[in-house]
Amino acid sequence: MIETAAAGSAPADAPVLVLVDHHDAGVRAPVLELLTVARGLGVVHAVWFGDGVEGALEQLGAYGVATVHQVTVGDGTAPLPPSAAEALAEVLVASGATTVLVSSTFENKEVAARLALVADAGLVVDASGVEREADGRVVTVQQAFASTWTVRAEVRAGRAVVALKANAAPAEPVEAPRTPHVLRHEVTLASDHGVRVVERTPRAASDRPELGEAQVVVVGGRGTEGDFSVVEELADALGGAVGATRVATDEGWIGHEAQIGQTGVTISPRLYIGAGVSGAVHHRGGMQASGTIVAVNNDPEAPIFEIADLGIVGDLFTVLPQATAEIRRLAAER
Numbered sequence: 001m002i003e004t005a006a007a008g009s010a011p012a013d014a015p016v017l018v019l020v021d022h023h024d025a026g027v028r029a030p031v032l033e034l035l036t037v038a039r040g041l042g043v044v045h046a047v048w049f050g051d052g053v054e055g056a057l058e059q060l061g062a063y064g065v066a067t068v069h070q071v072t073v074g075d076g077t078a079p080l081p082p083s084a085a086e087a088l089a090e091v092l093v094a095s096g097a098t099t100v101l102v103s104s105t106f107e108n109k110e111v112a113a114r115l116a117l118v119a120d121a122g123l124v125v126d127a128s129g130v131e132r133e134a135d136g137r138v139v140t141v142q143q144a145f146a147s148t149w150t151v152r153a154e155v156r157a158g159r160a161v162v163a164l165k166a167n168a169a170p171a172e173p174v175e176a177p178r179t180p181h182v183l184r185h186e187v188t189l190a191s192d193h194g195v196r197v198v199e200r201t202p203r204a205a206s207d208r209p210e211l212g213e214a215q216v217v218v219v220g221g222r223g224t225e226g227d228f229s230v231v232e233e234l235a236d237a238l239g240g241a242v243g244a245t246r247v248a249t250d251e252g253w254i255g256h257e258a259q260i261g262q263t264g265v266t267i268s269p270r271l272y273i274g275a276g277v278s279g280a281v282h283h284r285g286g287m288q289a290s291g292t293i294v295a296v297n298n299d300p301e302a303p304i305f306e307i308a309d310l311g312i313v314g315d316l317f318t319v320l321p322q323a324t325a326e327i328r329r330l331a332a333e334r
Contacts, residue, residue, distance in 0.1 A: 019108065035060070088115050101130070219277055245260065
């Protein structure tokens with residue numbers, strides 16, 4: 001257990017740690033949103049696990065990062081959540097930070113929970129906003145009860161760990177980019193937590209954005225009857241991701257990684273299009289925070305229409321191809 005921070009306002013010069021998710025030395029899009037939000041909380045320090053940070057320094061500096069903590073754990077591969085939390089706790093103490101921001105993925109929420117326990121910090125996950133009050137306390141905004149309520153929560157502990165949802169804020173670079181200072185940390189863990197990696201399987205490459213990060217998501221439900229071709233074509237025309245309801249994944253029509261809902265991925269895209277989606281409460285809990293919701297269903301009584309900004313009563317196999325054709329026509333005229 002690391003030393004407990006005193007409850008109350010954070011020091012004015014305390015840095016804000018941002019965990020940088022990266023792939024092939026490229027910074028993931030939600031991290032740029034985190035860095036933008038972090039600038040409103042204090043001096044921004046980034047935490048980078050593993051090698052390859054040199055190629056990302058220019059981009060990190062463009063988003064206001066003052067210092068990058070490059071952390072090597074064990075054999076240098078990406079650490080598992082227990083090890084990542086322990087390493088983050090060491091950086092937290094070394095940097096004097098009182099606030100940690102991570103993107104709200106399954107893995108990072110586990111890291112955040114373990115870090116909050118070790119650091120005796122307040123924990124908020126799936127936040128859609130975070131700010132610092134005049135007295136220094138961290139305040140977050142969340143959607144609760146299947147996104148029917150908006151909640152403001154104040155972190156009263158001396159430290160705060162916040163997992164922010166993708167698309168919660170626009171990513172905006174600073175007017176005057178800087179060159180971040182790099183501090184290297186080699187962390188030796190007290191234990192291996194009884195877990196070891198025996199095999200790694202690379203994720204299949206795709207031109208589509210990650211489901212949890214996408215600004216446009218086209219979702220297929222029971223109404224597709226297993227044919228996701230028109231859903232995929234519309235998603236590709238919009239440069240979006242493809243999602244699904246639990247029924248569609250349970251039927252084996254699409255992989256479970258595409259499932260959206262309380263037991264799947266939580267999304268908050270700028271645009272959500274549901275095709276043949278009934279709008280059951282467990283699905284709504286994972287998408288109701290979307291900016292604009294479009295529903296296509298041949299049942300005018302489908303619950304999805306209750307929350308839709310635009311509802312189309314019709315056959316998805318007629319509506320979606322028409323929409324795809326029109327979008328491609330407009331794109332060709334630009």
